[in-house]
Amino acid sequence: MSSSQPRGSWRRWCSALVFGLLVAGCGKEFSEQAYFVPDDLYAAAAVGSDHLWAAGYFGAIYRTTDGGRSWKKLPSGTQKSIYDISFADEKHGWAVGRRGFVIHTTDGGESWERQDIPRRPSRHIFGIHAIDAEHAWAVGDWGGRYYTADAGETWEDRSFLVYEDHPTFKYLSEAELAAFERGDKVYDDLYMNDIFFLDSERGWIVGEYGIIYRTADGGQTWEKSKILGDVHFEDIEFPKSASEIPRELWPMLFEASELLLEKEYLRVRIEAFMTRDELRKTGNTFLADARAEAVRDFLEGEGVSQDRIRILNATPFDEEDVDMNVFRKKKLNARPFARIAVLETPFLFDIKFKDRSEGLIAGLGGVLMRSNDGGRTWKYVESDSRQALFAVGFGAQRLVAVGDKGLRRVSSDGGATWETPQQGFPKVFAFMRDADFGNEQRGWIVGGDSLVLRTSDGGLTWESISIGSGAEAAGHGAGE
Template identity: 25%
Template sequence: MAAKKGFRIKSLLPPLIVIGALGWLSTLEVELPDVFVQEQIIELRDRFYDVVVPNEQVVWAVGKSGKIVRSDDRGETFYVQSTPTEAHLQSIAAWDDQHAVVIGNDGLTLNTVDGGVTWEPVDAPLGEVAKKMFRTEIGPNGRVWATAEFGSILYSDDRGLSWTRVGGDQDVAWNDVGFAKPDQVCVDEEIEQPSCSDDENGAGCAGDEVEQRSCSDGPVDRVCVVGEFGQLGCSDDQGETWLAKETPLDSSLMGIAFSDDLNGLAVGLDGHVLQTADAGETWDTVNSPTGKHLFGLDWVDGVWVIVGEKG
């Protein structure tokens, strides 16, 4: 934490004496004591929206007006890192204590390769109006994902140096992203199959549509997103296509996470909690001890940790 040198002179003398004394002091070299003033790192008006802990020592937090703070001693002390923006920063994800990415308002993303000594801005490929981004997470394969307004979902394969937009232009804000790994994925498809019969004019064939099920040979890396109006969607091809999954809610879902390949939770407004045991294919309600809004969750040391409104 940087310390600033400085001093303060407090005068109790009448103004005329002070004026005369200033003229006299101008001819002298006066040695004044050094007074160290510690910079205030975190103020009451600060708001932090996300935190990431890449290892046992380092903690990063991001928030209002482009502020990023970092701790190298497990949160005992923090220092401010310089950023090139005053936009609100909504979320941060880190591969290690040197490489991280931040997303925020106005379609802004930041990335660092030196532990936050420098943060480089990169504009996300979003529309001209809906440019607010909400959550970023790193998938099992190292690809980083980000969710945003108007159905936008983005990913980066170069740690935030460039972004690709997937998903449609739905009038929905996707609030969070999570990762599952179903043992097998099966898809029902309608295909045209010849159907032949004999009649008085001879043999003839007509095309019939039949339903055929195709299944993957093994586990699939699944990406799931949650958003407004109880909407939940998953992709089994890394964002090329998305399938809506039915939920029993019509209020917004704010967070999603998985404890293993198959089991996960989604949380949202009014204290709603959903659970899945099949990698997000189906979702059921869970009795919740609160009616307050729930905003996020994580699986920590074998326990679900859920955070929400008013503590």
């Protein structure tokens, strides 16, 4: 589900190296013994109370059909990292991952078949959701969005494209502009990290830069959702014909800088104006630009990185190729001021819905968001952490959010408030990468070093489950 490309821990490499040396040196008697090398697990797919598939590094896929009492390592047929896995029922499922591979099973994972998916220029597939045995959706980088209605025999490329009215159209390279003029597809350079369908009609996609899309017609059309942020800045009023920020407004900008440094997922767009009277008296056509640059320089001076600041309607360097009258008109206003608009651009990893109304999103920097209107709008809820949250889950008793370095948060009031569990949750220091509930009572969390946690009481308490050396193994070579 993540745009990052996870890697195994140094302990796995050391274990594998030591194992290889010992086998080489000690002969047949030693090689007959069973040794378990843990795999980092990135994805979980639960069906009912007893069935779970956990997948991750080196193409590893583990399955339990008895609620975690016993495990089998399945032959995935790939050595590439699996980023997501989804099952429609106990038999039919898909797994996707690094370098855009897709594999499909119709026998619960006993065997897997590779499928072809239109993925250029995509390199990775990050998310998959099986709606039923025939229908599934997948998402990836470069705006990747793919759909099958025939169990993966064919996949339709429904990726997000760049059009003339797209916000990034002006930043296309010469090669991309030439492709656009030829009528070729120009793909949106965005990571789509996760996709979730509640039923055959209602689905959601999340990705980088605060991207949230929703559909209510089975994916025929998609609408962009809105993040209702709680950070707003007052306009900066300038003295007539001046471009320096008044000293009495510095405290407001100091506070703005602190908020931006605290909430790294926010970006700002600066738009400055001048009056007709100022233009007439000074003849300075760049006065509005100077005001915008003064605000930008102030924020940068306080530590806000340049890539998080954008100036709107900046005068182009090459004035000969543009109509300057158009730019002047955009900069004229009855007031001499600058506006700082806050852009909600969190990097989002995971999205899930409990029903048609209630949804949760987890993201980078401890981002947690909640929706009560089917995903039309989203509000931040406090996680009290700046570490990454990778996954969320709905239990009957408590909601759960998990992430990097053992980060976990639970909610007992439907997601309005979150806290660190003081009991009923094992002390974990590895990353926890995914969470999934087969029903309201039985849920699972998976993560680094073959971590598996299980709840049987709707998320109220969790226990550690060992895959261990008892897992029936399927061999794999070196992977990525």
